[in-house]
Amino acid sequence: MSFEWPWQYNFPPFFTLQPNVDTRQKQLAAWCSLALSYCRHHKLYTLDIMEVQECPVFNHKNIDRKLSTEAILIVFEELRKKGNLEWLDKNKTQCLVMWRRPEEWGKLIYQWVSKNGMVNTVFTLYELANGDDTESEEFHGLEEWMLIRSLQALQTDGKAEVITMDDGKGVKFF
Amino acid sequence: MLSSLIYDRTSPLSCAKIVVHLHASPANKEPGPYQQSKFSYFKLSFKEHGQIEFFRRLTEELSQKRWESTPMSQPIPTATNSQTGRTRAVGIVGIERKIEERRKETEKISQSKLMVKAKEMVELSRSIANKIKDKQGDITEDETIRFKSYLLSMGIANPVTRETHGSGTHYHLQLAKQLGDILLAPLEERGGMMALTEVYCLVNRARGMELLSPEDLVNACKMFESLKQPLRLRIFDSGVMVVQLQSHSEEEMISSALDNVTDKGSLTAEEFAKLLGLSVLLSKERLLLAEKMGHLCRDDSVEGLRFYPNLFNSQA
Numbered sequence: 001m002s003f004e005w006p007w008q009y010n011f012p013p014f015f016t017l018q019p020n021v022d023t024r025q026k027q028l029a030a031w032c033s034l035a036l037s038y039c040r041h042h043k044l045y046t047l048d049i050m051e052v053q054e055c056p057v058f059n060h061k062n063i064d065r066k067l068s069t070e071a072i073l074i075v076f077e078e079l080r081k082k083g084n085l086e087w088l089d090k091n092k093t094q095c096l097v098m099w100r101r102p103e104e105w106g107k108l109i110y111q112w113v114s115k116n117g118m119v120n121t122v123f124t125l126y127e128l129a130n131g132d133d134t135e136s137e138e139f140h141g142l143e144e145w146m147l148i149r150s151l152q153a154l155q156t157d158g159k160a161e162v163i164t165m166d167d168g169k170g171v172k173f174f
Numbered sequence: 175m176l177s178s179l180i181y182d183r184t185s186p187l188s189c190a191k192i193v194v195h196l197h198a199s200p201a202n203k204e205p206g207p208y209q210q211s212k213f214s215y216f217k218l219s220f221k222e223h224g225q226i227e228f229f230r231r232l233t234e235e236l237s238q239k240r241w242e243s244t245p246m247s248q249p250i251p252t253a254t255n256s257q258t259g260r261t262r263a264v265g266i267v268g269i270e271r272k273i274e275e276r277r278k279e280t281e282k283i284s285q286s287k288l289m290v291k292a293k294e295m296v297e298l299s300r301s302i303a304n305k306i307k308d309k310q311g312d313i314t315e316d317e318t319i320r321f322k323s324y325l326l327s328m329g330i331a332n333p334v335t336r337e338t339h340g341s342g343t344h345y346h347l348q349l350a351k352q353l354g355d356i357l358l359a360p361l362e363e364r365g366g367m368m369a370l371t372e373v374y375c376l377v378n379r380a381r382g383m384e385l386l387s388p389e390d391l392v393n394a395c396k397m398f399e400s401l402k403q404p405l406r407l408r409i410f411d412s413g414v415m416v417v418q419l420q421s422h423s424e425e426e427m428i429s430s431a432l433d434n435v436t437d438k439g440s441l442t443a444e445e446f447a448k449l450l451g452l453s454v455l456l457s458k459e460r461l462l463l464a465e466k467m468g469h470l471c472r473d474d475s476v477e478g479l480r481f482y483p484n485l486f487n488s489q490a
Contacts, residue, residue, distance in 0.1 A: 007489065012440075012473040013482050023471050026486040065475060 003041045006034055015065035017074065031067075031075045036084060040099040045143045049073075049093050098146065105150035109139055110159055113173045122163065124170045190225040192218040192232070347401065349386070349394035354403040356380065357417060361405070366422035369455055370395070370407075370415040410459050411466075424463075431464040432483060440473065440482045 008014040008030045018024040038057045039047075052058060052072065059066040067075070076095065079085035083101055088094040100108075109128070113119060127133070129147050134140045142150070151171050154160035163170045180193045195215045220228070353373075360376060361368055368376075370391070378385045395407035395417060404420045434449060435441050441449070443458035450457060461481045464470045471484040 008486075011482070011485060012475070012480070013471040013486075016472055016474040018471055018486070020465055020468055020471070020484075022468055023484055023486050027471075030486070064477075065473075 003038065006030065009034065009060060010063060012063055012065050015060065015067050015071075017068070017071045028075060028078050032078050032082065032084070035075060035079065036097070036099040039097045043141060045097060045146060046088070047095050047097055049095075096145070102146065102149035102153045105139055105142065105146065106153040106157070106159075108137075109150060110154055110173065112137055112139075119173050122170050122172045124165070124168060126168070128171065190220045192220075192225060192229055194218065346390065346394045346397055349390065350397040350401055350403065353377065353391075353394055354398065354401070354405055357405060358419075361417065361419050365450070365452065366419040366427075367456060368417050369453060370417060372453070373417050410462070412459070412462070414455060414459055416456065416459070427460055428464045428467055428469060431460050432469045435461075435464075435470060435481055436483045440480045442478055442480050446481075 008027075014027065014030070018027050035057060039045075049069070049072070053066070053069060058072055073092065076085055076092075079097070080087070080095075084098050086096045086098070088096060112134070113121075123131075125144060125147055129140065129142045129144070139147075139150075148162070148169070151160055151162050154173075155162055158174065160171050160173045163172060180195070193215055194217075196213075218225075218228070356377060357368070357373065364372075373395075374386070374388060374391055377391065392407075392415070395405075395415075398405045398407055398417075405417055406420055407415060408418050409415050431446070434446065438445070438449075441461070443454050443461055446461060447454040447457035461470060465472060465481065465484075468487055469484055470481045471486060473480045473482060
């Protein structure tokens, strides 16, 4: 399924940081939504600022418009405030994109576990994210750092426990 | 080598010119700035004056041919590189120096003369001002106003009243009333708004003599509202100052701007100006105002600044 661009993507002013505060708020909201859905579609979990500037999301070659680095950082700051982004370094060159927050992932995983009657079973992290059983699930292919955070969220809720085993980590669901 | 010198008086409209014709350079020519030139003459153009004196001196020098008699070996101090003993440079430098000295003399004289005059003026105005103060009532108000305005137009602060800024003077009041009359028609013609610079030009052109200074214009315009004139001075965020008709509807201006932009899809300030027949400055201010009100948004790229209807607001 090809990615569907929102109407703003073809609107040149979308790529200019708007001086009017109210207009800017709406613009940034649209950018956040676009960035997240693009990452979700392409299953991107980490972004590099340099690479991202050339990415079609921020660089729309067809209308010859691109979002400035300054504006990209502002969009990313909005995402960070909403809990969808985390910087990996102080210099803000790389970040983690959580188009789904850990709590949301945790919920999905738990739903699958309980649906299949697998509560009280122990899984290795690998099995969970990459096993054949979970292939059709959305969380299939989830990167380890995100998986751990999701399980930790469940752990806080008392629905799981992360265990350290000989050759890695595992999880038990309650 | 110089062959002849002609004083060109032929064209009365352009500057006076001296045409210097040259021989071809001989084979044994001394080294100098140019080895040879493809031109057989050059023109000296005199913007204001000096041509008669210059012509006289140059002809004199040419006839005397003093440079041929000056030995090259003489140690002459030069301002330029003296390694090759460039006597030509010395000659020019000498002349330049003389001109500079003479100019400084004249400047000194004019400055000191001006200072004397200025002092006299200040004395005079002070004495008259005092006389006015004493004889208040003997001199008519009209004369007083005229005198004060005369002083102000010369940039001398009004010695009679104590106010110098802000609250304005009688002069500015009168001026404001006058402007109110002069500007009504032009404002109507221009859709109710004029940049202060346009006003300045219009008013001074009409006055001919006794031109207004920019400060006086601004001070007078600031009094419009207090005088309940149908005009007002308005300062935009950008600092641009305009005179606006009180009846001028902002709402209308903005909604018409939006209509224009929507109609054309998008507009730059220049395109908008052309459409309305207004200056680019005022057109831009209108677009900026509409953007401030949230009706328009901008597209700023290497192609320029362009305004669009604010679809962020209107579209889901």
